[in-house]
Amino acid sequence: MKKPAAKRPTSSSPGKVREFPIALLGQKFMGKAHSNAWSQVARFFDLPLEPVMHTVAARDAAELTAFARRWGWRNACADWRQIAQLDEVRLVDIGTPNHLHKEQALCMLQAGKHVACEKPLAATLDEARVMHEAALAARRKGQQTFVWFNYRRVPAIGLAWRLLREGKLGRVRHVRAHYLQEWGGPQTPMSWRFEKKLAGSGAHGDLNAHIVDLARFLVGEEIECVHGAVARTFIQSRAAPAGTKSARKRCDVDDSLLFCASFEGGATASFEASRLAIGHQNDNSIEINAEHGSLRFGFEDMNLLWLADGDGRGKTDGFRRIMCTTAGQHPWVEAWWPSAHLLGYEHGFVNMAADMLRQLAGKKPEIPLPDFEDAYQTQRVLEAALQSARKGASVRLDQVR
Secondary structure: OEOOOOOOOOOOOOOOOEEEEEEEEOOOHHHHHHHHHHHHHHHHOOOOEEEEEEEEEOOOHHHHHHHHHHHOOOEEEOOHHHHHHOOOOOEEEEOOOHHHHHHHHHHHHHOOOEEEEOOOOOOOHHHHHHHHHHHHHHHOOOOOEEEOOHHHHOHHHHHHHHHHHHOOOOOEEEEEEEEEOOOOOOOOOOOHHHOHHHHOOOHHHHHHHHHHHHHHHHHOOOEEEEEEEEEEOOOOEEEOOOOOOOOEEEOOOOOEEEEEEEEOOOOEEEEEEEOOOOOOOOEEEEEEEEOOEEEEEEHHHOOEEEEEOOOOOHHHOOOEEEEOOOOOOOOOHHHOOOOOOOOOHHHHHHHHHHHHHHHHOOOOOOOOOOOHHHHHHHHHHHHHHHHHHHHOOOEEHHHOO
């Protein structure tokens, strides 16, 4: 195990915040996002636990030492299994490709660690089920699990959740959600995200996972049935990565997948995911229409929540713009900048790290955190949509286990 030049952790003094050693698996996009969260969270939030960035593990050994030094990890190793043997590490954060989640999570749960895992929970429903069952067994031993559905930690979404829980908007009748991106055109080279054996699915698992989670979370009910779905792969092959033998590689995941569904309480819902929607850079949007009003959120304007409360203003009825940047009124905002100063993508990860540390210390998070059970329910919906697209038929969730 390589050790970048840095101070070693020290024990907490009596009466001070307890140190809480964390390890990370992965050093690419999510490795950076999670590293930034762990390095920033104690600087902005007053927490009962202080995260110690103990060890990062990744397979690209040539880049690993520099990554660890840049992001503040005290140790680095190229074999993630070594982390299971580190008794001092309490939480293992999995930021690797989907097909690795199951093996890594099971290993760390077996070693007695708390586990945080990137979404989707796994590449397949079968793998997610095994992870869920292992998490239930580990829970009986006091271990906790988390899944990085980071969009739950946007203040506007936190406010929407609170408004719906207060019941002022009444019963939810209709949900419209889409997650559209443009980066997946034919010029994009091959990566693990376009291979079914590594990713499980394409835009569906990557993007629909987020909006299914948001819909379940905000509505507060489970999806009962997927009534129909359509999946398309428009880019059949892509340029192979440099250093590989073939010039091109076949793509076998969806570029887009759309489906309609209904919730247990009767609300209807539509979900759309695409990586080929030109003009949409990171358009994660959801609208909820209820008896007495509607809510609308779009991540490309992430500090805003739109509310139509149907209060009878007549000719001025309609959506009004709420800037969710007021300390004391909107969740997590008081930890950051003075009111009205905007937050960005990275803040959702930091807010989630703060809530994980609170919950691990026995405190309440700002709003509920997703765990392996929660993510398994989302994975069931994703699987039902895949089955519906293959069969051209409705799929009830009680048939998907």
